[in-house]
Amino acid sequence: MSFSSFYAGLTGLKTYSSSLGVIGNNLANLNTIGYKSGRAQFAELVSQAFGTATNGAGNVLQAGLGVRLAGVQSQFSQGALQATGLVTDMAIQGNGFFVLRDANGARMYTRAGNFQFDKDGYLVNPAGHRVQAYTQRDALGRIQPSGDLGDVLIPLGLQSDPQATGVMRMLLNLDAEADLAAPPFATSMSIYDSLGAEHDLTMRFTPQDTNADGTIDQWLWEAVLPASELAGGGTGDTVVGSGTLQFDGTGQLVSPTTDQSISIPAWANGANAQTVTWQLFDPDSGDPVVTSYAKSSVLSDTFQDGFPPGELQGLSVDASGLITGTFSNGQTQELAQVAVANFNNPGGLLKAGDNEFVATVGSGAAVIGEAGLGGRGSIAAQALELSNVDITEQFTDLIIAERGYQSNSRVITTTDEVVQEALSIKR
Incomplete structure (x- = not known):
């Protein structure tokens, strides 16, 4: 007799166990800022063909050998936005990712906009990776959203230059x-x-x-x-x-x-x-x-039109990611413009922990530009994007995965009973 049912049931146990792990990870990150839920994808194993035999209709005679985990697909649907009132909090409405840089210069991408200023005045995420933005200005002091990206540096006590009356x-x-x-x-x-x-x-x-x-x-x-x-x-x-x-x-x-x-x-x-x-x-x-x-x-x-020097009193961020400072002398100054990256295949991004992703061959190269243009989403200031995990959907998937695990366990126990019965014939 064939023991393929043992192996088919075993692959089912392994696969549904992995599915339960994906669901558990989703539920664990129910309140993680910017988290994107994962979905387990199954694929059948190569079927076993019985030689070149066919049935009367000419169909090949074959039997399946079980199932495998084909992959875990990240779901990049929009999460709900929650107002926070913190000027350094940002969320992306639509497609795209914030661009980050680590201490070694490597780029990461994230949907989690819970940023803050570190002790040196750099805008960073909780992992200490620096937010990347356009920082070059034209002759009038306006930020130009083109060219190389740089760190957002706004040190404490930043001053605006005075201007002589003209x-x-x-x-x-x-x-x-x-x-x-x-x-x-x-x-x-x-x-x-x-x-x-x-x-x-x-x-x-x-x-x-x-x-x-x-x-x-x-x-x-x-x-x-x-x-x-x-x-x-x-x-x-x-x-x-x-x-x-x-x-x-x-x-x-x-x-x-x-x-x-x-x-x-x-x-x-x-x-x-x-x-x-x-x-x-x-x-x-x-x-x-x-x-x-x-x-x-x-x-x-x-x-x-003259004014004295002024100290930074407040910041604001508009829908294009432009960070503007307001100074004690009544002047405003464009300080940086947060960049947004988009990908042809976001599902090909590799999760790197800390709510961050890195680009891969599968994701394609990042297309970086100004928020709100080129298919990139706009920036929602003083707000955060919540996890897009749907708890109702996850519990439904949990029940299905549990039943699948139980069913495959039953296949193994039933096959064992059949084997025991076959062995008892000799006795």
Whole structure:
């Protein structure tokens, strides 16, 4: 008699035991961030053919030799997203993986976005592997999502550079009915030097001429700074810019027709010399922002583009993975853009532990780019992707695997009984 049923039952026990292991691993990772469930796949063993014999229909006579585990397929379906409120937590909505780098420079890939900053300011996962991102900027300081990837490094106390004032604007009215003999109208505004130090620039306006009706139509303007704040020092004030403003009978500025320049020499604190453009016209509408109506001289509003240095106060991440810093001086700065990798065959990735995968020949090379483009998913900020394990499905599979194991056990015990019965014939 043939003992093939013994071996078929044995292969069934081994295979269903492996299936139970896969299910158990899924259930064990029910609450693992970014975990992707596995599914055991079975395949029959090569059948045993009885020579070249066929039945009446010409079909080959053959019998199966059992089953084997063909593989464990990772299920990359989307897991539910859970808001966390932590700025370093990220999740991918759609296809793709975060890119990581270990201490040896090897790349890994993960769906688990529970990141944090280490003691050196690098954005890392719980295993200490560094998140990879685009870090190159253009001339305007904008991150360019192309080229080589780099580590996300945002050290504690990161500062934004100061910017010297290059443009200023004043929404100003000069009283057309002012007395020619009255003291000049003076007002001041803050400007910044190249070191980020703040200075008070005084703008002084003196009436010069009148129309036939006695209203002022011409004013002398002077930009004044304390001499003690400029290189070389001294006492009193230093005029760093001057000119004449001409108005028509309706109080509109008619001359000059272009913006004016204020030239500041080097500062006493070592800051560089600078030229400030005084904008007399709105850059959007082109209308004059300095008027001369018959009402009190008044400065209504000011604008200047300088600012002091600032310390990092907060971070934000948008759907493209762009990390932006907000600083104490009110400025924002693009710091990095988290890269996302996609694969032609994600099922070919090799699990490496710590919720990480490595690329293989079967997965194909990683196609890395900006989130939300090229079939890559978008980034959900302050959220994590939960495990995609369906507990109901797993318990159903568990029952099926258990019954399969029991059935194959029964095949072995039944075959043993048949063998015992055959042996008893001799007795």
